[in-house]
Amino acid sequence: MAKRATIKDVAEAAGVGVATVSRVLSGGSASPQTRERVLAVAAQLDYRPSALGRNLRQRRTGGMGLLVPDLTDTFHAQLAEGVLACARSAGEPVVIGSTGGDPEQESELIGMLLEQSVDRLIAVPSGDEESWAPAIRAGMTVVFADRLPAAPPVEEDPAVSALNDLLLLDGAAPPPARAKPLDVPSVVADDRGGIRTAVRYLRxxxxxxxxxIGGPGHDRRAAAFREAVGEPLDEELIVFGTGSRDSAYAAASGLFQSRPDLTAVVAGGNVLGEAAVLAARELDLRVPRDVSLIMYDDVPWAELCSPPLTVVAQPGRDMGYRAAELVLRSGGRRQRSVVLPTELIVRGSCGPRR
Incomplete structure (x- = not known):
């Protein structure tokens, strides 16, 4: 018996994303060329949405989706617990997906949720604003949690670039080349206040x-760090990993070896904090005698370190619960974003500069 074609098969054959196929087949917006190509491939592969899919399109599922980069990450697990607790109290099912921090995988999962008529989604985004725009246009109610999608890179027209150069020569600031941000509510922690408090404590x-040390989605924390440190700013002391534990370790180890003069580190997340602890141990750096360490995120193992880590705690479970409340209460109304407070918890990983 021949294998039945899936929406992913259609997307791959047409050279588009799953979300685009779903949008075309449901009558959504797409260019004439894209629509024609998708419909032709669907006919060629004899793609037929399942009976379940047809039934779901006739009514709202009543469920919601949750997308996070890594379910094994302690903070994301806490956030998911909050979402599930709120959904459980409302009698709502939740479809959970792990994107691996990969924007392409994230787009594929969004497309699958759209195909299943899951029209409400909570996400810790990995892709930029441009990759999220199709889901918003398709009518999906989205709430971002923990962080916001990055602004897409702007390709400036050469003529505009030349004009901006002239404005700079005349001492005038050119207008910012940036698209209008997505109008999507979010539930985030007060990164600016948390990082500022950490830097002030170390000072x-x-x-x-x-x-x-930062990672994907830590742009706001890095900006807050730059602001808190002030001028003169040493950019060599700001490094980023790509998101994996190996990358985080490489970033921390490289930083310690290239800048033996540094005396303190703020890690932008618990994976980065873990990497900094391991790298310091491998390099025989004593915490806090040789280097003081503050980690953004309070996770159970932070208290078990020797010495226990000073942290900027953010309310992960509460963040998930509030995000679920926002998405459940949407009802076509514009929801306000929520900023939750952070707290500096002082333990034993910071000491006076020697």
Whole structure:
């Protein structure tokens, strides 16, 4: 018996994303060329949406989706617990997906949710604003949690670039080349306040050469760090990993070896904090005697370290619960974004500069 074609098969054959196929087949917006190509491939492969899919399109599913980069990450697990608790109290099913921090995998999962008529979604985004626009246009109610999608890179017209150069020569600032941000509510922690408090605490201990290790989605935390440190800013003390544990370790180890003069580090997340602890141990750096360490995120193992880690705690479970409340209450009304407070929990990983 021949294998039945899936929406992913159609997408691959047509050279488009799953979300685009779903949009075309449901009568959504698409260019004439794309629509024609998708319909031709669907006919050629004899693609037929399942009976379940047809039934779901006739009514709203009543469920919601949740997309996170990594379910094994302690913070994301806490956030998911909050979403599930709120959904459970409302009698709503939740479809959970792990994107692996990959924008393409994220888009594929969004397309699958659209095909299943899951019209409400909570996401810790991995893709940029441009990759999320199709889901918003398709009518999906989205709430971002923990972070916001990055603005897409802007390809400037050469003529505009030349004009901007002239404006700079005349001492005038050119207008920012940036598309209008997505109008999507979010539930995030007060990154600016949390990072500022961490830097202020380290400054109070006498530290001046403070480094920051960031990862995907940590743009706001890095910006807050730059603001808190002020001028003169040493950009070599700000490094990023790609999201994996190996990359985080490489970033931390490289930082410690290239800048032996640094005296303190702020890690932008728990994976990065773990990497900084491991790298310091491998390089025989004593915490806090040789280097002080503050980690953004309070996770159970932070208290079990030797010494226990000073952290900026953000309310992961509450963040998930509030995001689920927003998406459940949408009802066509514009919801306000929520900023939750952070707390500096002082333990034993920071000491005075020696």
């Amino acid at each position: 109070g201990l006498g530290h001046r050469r403070i480094a920051f």
